[in-house]
Amino acid sequence: MTNPFLEPLAANGLPSFDRIELPHYREAFEQGISQQEQEIAAIRDNPGEANFHNTIEALERSGALLRRVGDVFWNLTSSDTNDELQALELEMSATMAAHSSRIYADAALFTRVQAVMDSNVTFMGEQQQLLEETHQRFVRAGAQLADNERQRVSDITERLANLTTQFGQNVLKDTNDFQLVLDQGDDVSGLPEFVLGAAKAEAEQRGQPGKYVFTISRSSITPFLQYADNRELREKMYKAYTNCGVASVDNRPIIQEIVKLRTERADLMGYASHADFMLDDRMAKTPGAVRNLLDQIWEPAQKKVAQEAEDLQALIQEDGGNFNLEAWDWWYYTEKLRKARFDLDEEDVKPYFPLNQVRDGAFNVAKRLYGITFTPCDVPVYHPDVEAYEVNDSDGSKVGLFLFDFFMRPSKRGGAWMSAFREQSALDGHETPVIVNCCNFPKSDPCLLGMDEVRTLFHEFGHGLHGLLSKVTYRSLSGTSVKQDFVELPSQIMEHWAMEPEVLKDYARHHETGETIPVDIVEKLRASDTFNQGFATTEYVAACYLDLAWHEPGGDDAGDIGKFERKAMEDIHKIRTVDPRYWSSYFLHIFSGDHYSAGYYVYIWAEVLDADGYDAFKEKGIFDEATANAFRKHVLEVGGSVEPMEAYQNFRGREPSVEPLLKKRGLA
Ligand SMILES: [Zn+2]
Structure with missing residues (x-):
């Protein structure tokens, strides 16, 4: 049977899912790499003078086969994986990191990119943006470094790809491993039908028909913490969740190595920290700008969450409970309070x-x-x-x-x-x-x-x-x-x-x-x-601060990870009973890849934009045609071809303001 990756895609772009078999991946990756190497060599060794068309656009075009196989492979390793794919994923993440390192470490190739950058030709719009982005990718991969330094950066990147993949697989393993199995006669009091139904289905899938299985995946543990009357079981589930990544596996040495390598790389690239390095390529630009935004939100959130904690403690007392509010009580009493205050039960909704x-x-x-x-x-x-x-x-x-x-x-x-x-x-x-x-x-x-x-x-x-x-x-x-x-x-x-x-x-x-x-x-x-926005904001923003702590100076000599985390939380005077949304050992955003590292804040940064942007719709009507057209044209259609602040202002007519966000979250 022919390898479908070696054929062009159908006109609609859909991969031939019905024909793909495991061996096709390796074959296509191998051929794809050698094809792109030939394409790159042709660009590099072109005797003609470097210009946008023969260098920047040619680079953009290269690697078509690799894209075809990669687009399927990296999707399925997330959404429908198995042992064989996982093994291949570990191998391919290292192979691909090495391949891309070779491209960006190619000094002769970079010379041509730099030549286009230095030429007197003025490029317009998208071409200018592609040129800058391409140049930036080389620079950030170490193209301007001495040979030995560049080699070190590429070794680091390769090693990081391996470590972060391992980190993610460990979290998946612990998430799948832990199960709370309850029998029909066990204490399931408080758990509504829909929660029990899902737990029953989960049990069946795991070969334990007739029982209930709860896991630490978000959609299983959240309703459990919301509804289970049995406080000990809630505690057990919660602790299993916060132990993810240190239960049957140990992500701690992986974290330490990741952070050390990131710090070393940032240093080689001339940045004060990994956070500085990452933020240079974002809209926020500096860690200071991020902290400035977080601080503006953190203070009102701390006031609100302290009030919420008092309300929950009062409810515990009222309920006849003689104990102090703990982390595993938040969802349960919040749900009760929600019901009392709004008479609104998730189950009614x-x-x-x-x-x-x-x-x-x-x-x-x-x-x-x-x-x-x-x-x-x-x-x-x-x-x-x-x-x-x-x-x-x-x-x-x-x-x-x-x-x-x-x-x-x-x-x-x-x-x-x-x-x-x-x-x-x-x-x-x-x-x-x-x-x-x-x-x-x-x-x-x-x-x-x-x-x-x-x-x-x-x-x-x-x-x-x-x-x-x-x-x-x-x-x-x-x-x-x-x-x-x-x-x-x-x-x-x-x-x-x-x-x-x-x-x-x-x-x-x-x-x-x-x-x-x-x-x-x-x-x-x-x-x-x-409602509950003090809690939601606190757990989220605390995780943002934790992310920054790892990636600003000092993170690389953290020593004991638990201690480091506690110190980071003391520094911001976090309320004891609310944990960050993720502790380090299962903080996938920042340790299962580089992408979101020093970048967990991006959601709230964008929330400033979305709250302010949605106000534009509310001012004119939520389906206002002109506003929708402007959003489509200036934001959705342009992708990365326009600088983000410029794109936003083209849509909104001005810079965003933080006030709509505070109002939306009830923190104003
Ligand atoms: Zn999203």
């Missing part, structure tokens, strides 16, 4: 949010804003749970393909994300994007979503639109290929529509009766928006 309707609700928002439509289509996908849609513009032209992969399974890593099987580009004919949204909703029938899950769906869908509506020439500037602290703007702004009464009316209907969600529930949902 969920029947109005069957998955299919929420999905269609998101599609409808996209249609009303941008005129695009989503039509189910029958194409081969990589897992039977995956749904495929053809996306068309209002004039009928093809926008791309969109895949939804909703359900959790052991072969999928935790969390939710958007990714692409092909990114949009127009360099060699218009290539439409193939976008996927992955979630981890428990598979049940009917699948009813909680509010967080509804927001998650809209959030990832927002990233999806960013990828789908991209309209650039160069793939590397396409869709979500923007600065890290800008990428969450399109996703977070989508979450606002999910909660608008006008939108809820459309999609939030009872799964049995078809009744529209009652107005009083909607009002309560909106009133409860600022």
Whole structure:
């Protein structure tokens, strides 16, 4: 059987999932690497003078086969992996890091890139941006360093790729390993039907029919902590969660090595710290700018969370509990308080949010804003749970393909994300994007979503639109290929529509009766928006500070990791009973890859933008055509081809302000 990766993609860009077999990957990676090496050699050894076309654009074009195999491989190692793929992933992450190091360490190649940079030709718009980004990639890989230093940087990068992959696999292992098994007769008091149903399904999947299995994946542990009356079991689950990465595996030596290597690399590159190095390539530019924003939010959040802790303690006393509030009590008493204050139970809300309707609700928002439509289509996908849609513009032209992969399974890593099987580009004919949204909703029938899950769906869908509506020439500037602290703007702004009464009316209907969600529930949902925001802001911002602590000077000689974490939290006077959203040993964002390191803050940075940006819609009407067109044109379509602050100002007409965010979170 021929290797499908060696053939061109179908016109719609969809990989031939039905024909891909394990050995195809290795063969395609090997051929892809040697093909790109030849392409690179041709660029480097071109006897003609270096110019944009024969150097920058030629580089952009190179590696087509590697992209074809990589786009499938790196997606499936996240969303549908197995032992063989995992083994190959470890090997390929090192191989690919080495390959890319060789390209960026090629002095003769860099000389040509530099020559284009130094030429007197003035490039416009996208070309200028591609030139700068390409040049920057070389510089950040150490192209301007002496040979021995550059070799060291490339060794470090390669070693880091290996360590971060191992870190992520360890977290997956601990997440899958831990299970709390309860029998029919055991204490499940407080746990509602939908939670028990999911736990039953999980037990069945794990070969323990008739029992309940709870895991430390977010969608299992969160409802458990919210509802389980049994305090000891809550504590047990919570501690299992915070022990992730140090239970059956040990991520601590990995963290220490990662941080040391990152520090060394930053030093070689001439930066004061890894944080300085990473931020130089983001919208925020410096660690100081990030701390400045975090501090502005941290102070009001600490006031709010102290009040919330008092409220919960009072509730414990009222409840006849004779103990002090602990970390594993927050969700439980918060849920009780939510019920008392808003008489709103997740369980009362969920029947109005069957998955299919929420999905269609998101599609409808996209249609009303941008005129695009989503039509189910029958194409081969990589897992039977995956749904495929053809996306068309209002004039009928093809926008791309969109895949939804909703359900959790052991072969999928935790969390939710958007990714692409092909990114949009127009360099060699218009290539439409193939976008996927992955979630981890428990598979049940009917699948009813909680509010967080509804927001998650809209959030990832927002990233999806960013990828789908991209309209650039160069793939590397396409869709979500923007600065890290800008990428969450399109996703977070989508979450606002999910909660608008006008939108809820459309999609939030009872799964049995078809009744529209009652107005009083909607009002309560909106009133409860600022509820518990002291806690939510604290756990998130504390994790941002922890991330910075690791990557600013001092992180590299942390010594004992627990001690280091405690010190970092003392420095910001964190309230004892709220932990950072992630402790280091399972902080995937910052240790399972470089991308989000010194960058966990990006969500709140983008939230400043989305809160301020959504105000533009509210001022004119949430489906205002001119505002939607401006957002599509200046933000969604341009990807990374325009500097983020410039793109934002083109849309908004001014710089963003932090006030709408504080107001939205009830911290003003
Ligand atoms: Zn996101």
